[in-house]
Amino acid sequence: MYLLLLGHLVAAVLAAALVPRWGSRALAVGALAPAASFGWLLVAVPDVLAGTPREAGVAWAPALGLELPLRLDALALVLALVVTGVGTLVLLYGIHYFADREQGLARTVGVLVFFAGAMLLLVLADDVLALYVAWELTTVCSFLLIGDGGRDGEHRSAALRALLVTTGAGFALLLGLLLLGDAVGSYRLSAILADPPTGTQAGVAAVLVLVGALAKSAQVPFHPWLPAAMIAPTPVSAYLHAAAMVKAGIYLIARLAPALAEVLPWRPLVLAVGVATMLLGGWRALAQTDLKRLLAYGTIAQLGFLVVLLGAGTRTAALAGGTMLLAHALFKSTLFLVVGIIDHEAGTRDLRELSGLLRRAPGLAVVAGLACLSMAGLPPTIGYLGKETAFEAFLEPGPGHGWVLAGIVAGSVLTAAYTLRFLWGAFADRPGVGQPLEHRPAPGFLAPAAVLGLGCLVAGLVPAAIDALAGGYAEAYPDEHGFHLALWHGVGPPLLLSLLTLVLGAALHVWRDLVDAARAALPPTPTALGAQDRLAHGVLTGAGALTRWTQVGSLPGYLMAVLLTVSLAPGGVLLAGVGVPDGLRAWDTPAQALVGAAVLLAVAGVVLIHRRITAVLMLSAVGYLVGLLFLIHGAPDLALTQVLVETLTLLVFVLVIRRMPAEVRRPPQPLRIARLVAASLIGAFATLATLVAGARHVPSRSAAGYLETAPEEGGPNVVAVIISEFRALDTLGELTVLTVAATGVASLVLVNSRLRGTPRGDARDGRTGGADDREAVREAGRT
Amino acid sequence: MTARPQRPEAVPRSRLLPAAERQDPDDRSLLLEALTRLAHPSILVVAVYLLVVGLHHPGGGFAAGLVAGLGLVLRRLAGGPHELRAASPAPPGVLLGAGLTLVAGYAATGVVVAGELLAGAVWAFDAGVLGHVEIPSSVLFETGTALIIVGLTLDVVRTLGADEPAAEDAEEDV
Known part of the structure; x- marks a missing residue:
């Protein structure tokens, strides 16, 4: 299994590298990885369905308990078949779709193939953290593919919206997964399923996980990112935003439902959101004139349906969910590919500008027709199997099942209506509209869509096989009703409901003018889109206000805040917890007393002298005298360093104060008092901390060991050996920090000085900061 | 090395420091220039001394870097x-x-050679009249430290001590 994942990575790099030479044909190389995975999965089907999941594990950091376990069970199998199967066909389709594109193609190709691998990892991962990583990888891929290199504002805002919504909710997911793992004591998915958690923590975790999953699957109120994402190329929409990535949320809900369905508020939340999404998506789809956006709203509705079925937590619903999941992947990607062909060949996908496609491209119409049969739920397609089973599932007695049944019947009516709208929109003759299609689509362009379209029909004809595939997952629930997929269950409520939905759906389509009129008559309602935008705007405004409030731009102000915090918080703890140590000696030798007195004199000079350079010199004198104290105390290394650093500080001071007034300006009285208090506090804190640190009565345990082994490790200077041998890792870290600090300081100072100098057009050294940096530095420069 | 610019004949010549004559003649101090000329090589020798005696006597890479950096600061003060x-x-x-790179490379080499991050070794031999010589591998680590400190000093002094930062910055790629 790891080989398959690695294969995707290699294929992604290879395909992207081949684009300059082969153009879009490089996608054929990329398609090898999902195709090989699909073949491997097919071989694994009998074993997995017989109840023996394929497992693999590799320890990554065993000391931390981090590993990367993979597990292919019945649910993962269904998803993985969809991801790899649809992935292969979509990549092959892309060969024709992208044939006349140059710009950014290598990136699109590489990211698309990489996405296939990330998605496969997502469904195979048995560790919730690995799952989360794969989850975010798919989000990043989606962002890159929608944004398309930041071509224009519309691409960028659509990509950003998708990224913000899905990663924002992804944080909730991460938190939820961590809580879940903590409640169970294991981050293995299989362990969580084997030992379902209960209680408040499980409830909180369930809500958090659902937020992440529902946002990823574009459920109300997170849904607006999906229609916006339709700006991406059609293969991306078909694969990421219909078949695979948006299924990640569905997958997670399906994965955790057996463990969490009984935990409140999982079931009410899932059912309410799912039904609401199904109705809203269907209703909005009926208002679209862009075929792709129509499909996008249809996808939202279908995802809501899947959330209801797979989240409900009963065997029949799970069976229906598994079937619908396969059905949706087949028919929706078919339809997206069809729209892509129409868009590509006719130059438009607006149903008001399309006419006569039925006669010009009958093959395309047949393929679309097959998929639409499945979408509307007509026999003998797989969509029919799924819909009938769904009705059956909620005809079974259960809490709230009546309401849910009414909701999904209404949703199915809308589905039937927008299916007709799609067919009518794409293929009907419109008087007065020209025939935009110049020529028939190439066979290789149509073939992937045709394969998927035929799949809708063929899968419907073998209900036993689908029953086995979807039923493998449904076995996670107790089998109370013994329902199995079949094309004919006899005349019963499900069949009658099916008929009802079709009739009502057709009626909605026939009287579409009335529907439009009713829509126009409705008062405008608050939209989730507007709410999201207001939220984003509010966050930015709030952050700006907070920044203006805290970042006043006064260096002494910052220093006061830092010093007061240090002296009060840790200082208070020190005073309360440890107290002033006893047995203090004033000095060990008279020399110390002498140097100490000199230090006090110098400090008084620093405070009282107003001439800046003299004050700096006095400050340095303090430093040198402290170095002398170190020497008296028998620490020559420390003394040496102290003296050298003091010298450097003095020289830097001299360089800086050249630009400052010679005299220190006296601040107003209240400020002086405040500074006096702050200085006294930090002084008291430093004194106390030094006394406490030096008053340890128990000898350090490591000191003896250091002294003993230092000569063997390098030399008799134990201080140096500690720095470069025993604690070398610390030194390494400090050196890194120093490097970063030096570069940062130098960059900021240079940016600042450049702002004061004449503006220069060229920025040869690449140090030019962004506009925000400049603003910040300009602020700092004023103080 | 900066190309030497056209120099007005009126400015007193000085061969003490290579680029000192490029500063404002009013700001120059011949005494400081001469002292710097004398002291700078010795400062660097002291820095190297501190670097190599580190494990036996007070010193080490940090101190060596600071001393070498101070030598450069002295040049800055004397010559602009x-x-x-x-x-x-x-x-x-x-x-x-x-x-x-040196420090991180040393750390990584320890992993490869001894299986332990930052593992060190001491290479000891008798060098005739020079006596017993011990060269610990950590001298490489110390050298890296010294380089970083010199770079840090240079960075700070160059940026804070620039007279006309914009003009100085423009010559960055010297």
């Missing part, structure tokens, strides 16, 4: 920003990068 540039062995970024 151009003199600092002339005295610098490499741009500060290169020094910082080289130092960090």
Whole structure:
């Protein structure tokens, strides 16, 4: 299994590298990885369905308990078949779709193939953290593919919206997964399923996980990112935003439902959101004139349906969910590919500008027709199997099942209506509209869509096989009703409901003018889109206000805040917890007393002298005298360093104060008092901390060991050996920090000085900061 | 090394420091220039001494870097920003990068050779009249430290001590 994942990575790099030479044909190389995975999965089907999941594990950091376990069970199998199967066909389709594109193609190709691998990892991962990583990888891929290199504002805002919504909710997911793992004591998915958690923590975790999953699957109120994402190329929409990535949320809900369905508020939340999404998506789809956006709203509705079925937590619903999941992947990607062909060949996908496609491209119409049969739920397609089973599932007695049944019947009516709208929109003759299609689509362009379209029909004809595939997952629930997929269950409520939905759906389509009129008559309602935008705007405004409030731009102000915090918080703890140590000696030798007195004199000079350079010199004198104290105390290394650093500080001071007034300006009285208090506090804190640190009565345990082994490790200077041998890792870290600090300081100072100098057009050294940096530095420069 | 500019004949010549004559004649101090000329090589020798005696006597890479950095600061004070540039062995970024590479490379070598991060060894031998010599591998680590400190000093002094930062910055790729 790891080989398959690695294969995707290699294929992604290879395909992207081949684009300059082969153009879009490089996608054929990329398609090898999902195709090989699909073949491997097919071989694994009998074993997995017989109840023996394929497992693999590799320890990554065993000391931390981090590993990367993979597990292919019945649910993962269904998803993985969809991801790899649809992935292969979509990549092959892309060969024709992208044939006349140059710009950014290598990136699109590489990211698309990489996405296939990330998605496969997502469904195979048995560790919730690995799952989360794969989850975010798919989000990043989606962002890159929608944004398309930041071509224009519309691409960028659509990509950003998708990224913000899905990663924002992804944080909730991460938190939820961590809580879940903590409640169970294991981050293995299989362990969580084997030992379902209960209680408040499980409830909180369930809500958090659902937020992440529902946002990823574009459920109300997170849904607006999906229609916006339709700006991406059609293969991306078909694969990421219909078949695979948006299924990640569905997958997670399906994965955790057996463990969490009984935990409140999982079931009410899932059912309410799912039904609401199904109705809203269907209703909005009926208002679209862009075929792709129509499909996008249809996808939202279908995802809501899947959330209801797979989240409900009963065997029949799970069976229906598994079937619908396969059905949706087949028919929706078919339809997206069809729209892509129409868009590509006719130059438009607006149903008001399309006419006569039925006669010009009958093959395309047949393929679309097959998929639409499945979408509307007509026999003998797989969509029919799924819909009938769904009705059956909620005809079974259960809490709230009546309401849910009414909701999904209404949703199915809308589905039937927008299916007709799609067919009518794409293929009907419109008087007065020209025939935009110049020529028939190439066979290789149509073939992937045709394969998927035929799949809708063929899968419907073998209900036993689908029953086995979807039923493998449904076995996670107790089998109370013994329902199995079949094309004919006899005349019963499900069949009658099916008929009802079709009739009502057709009626909605026939009287579409009335529907439009009713829509126009409705008062405008608050939209989730507007709410999201207001939220984003509010966050930015709030952050700006907070920044203006805290970042006043006064260096002494910052220093006061830092010093007061240090002296009060840790200082208070020190005073309360440890107290002033006893047995203090004033000095060990008279020399110390002498140097100490000199230090006090110098400090008084620093405070009282107003001439800046003299004050700096006095400050340095303090430093040198402290170095002398170190020497008296028998620490020559420390003394040496102290003296050298003091010298450097003095020289830097001299360089800086050249630009400052010679005299220190006296601040107003209240400020002086405040500074006096702050200085006294930090002084008291430093004194106390030094006394406490030096008053340890128990000898350090490591000191003896250091002294003993230092000569063997390098030399008799134990201080140096500690720095470069025993604690070398610390030194390494400090050196890194120093490097970063030096570069940062130098960059900021240079940016600042450049702002004061004449503006220069060229920025040869690449140090030019962004506009925000400049603003910040300009602020700092004023103080 | 900065190309020597056309020099007005009126300015007193000085061969003491290579780029000192590029500063404002009113700002120059011949005494400081001469002292710097005398002291700078000795400062560098002291820095090297501190570097190698580190494990036996007070010193080490940190102190060595500081001493060498101070030597450069002295050149800056005596000869101006151009003199600092002339005295610098490499741009500060290169020094910082080289130092960090050396230190990290030393740490990684320990993993490869001894299976332990930052593992060190001592190479001891008798060198005739020079007596017993011990060379610990950590001297490489110390050298990296010294390079970083010199780079840091140079960076700070160059940026804070620039007279006309914009003009100085423009010559960054010297």
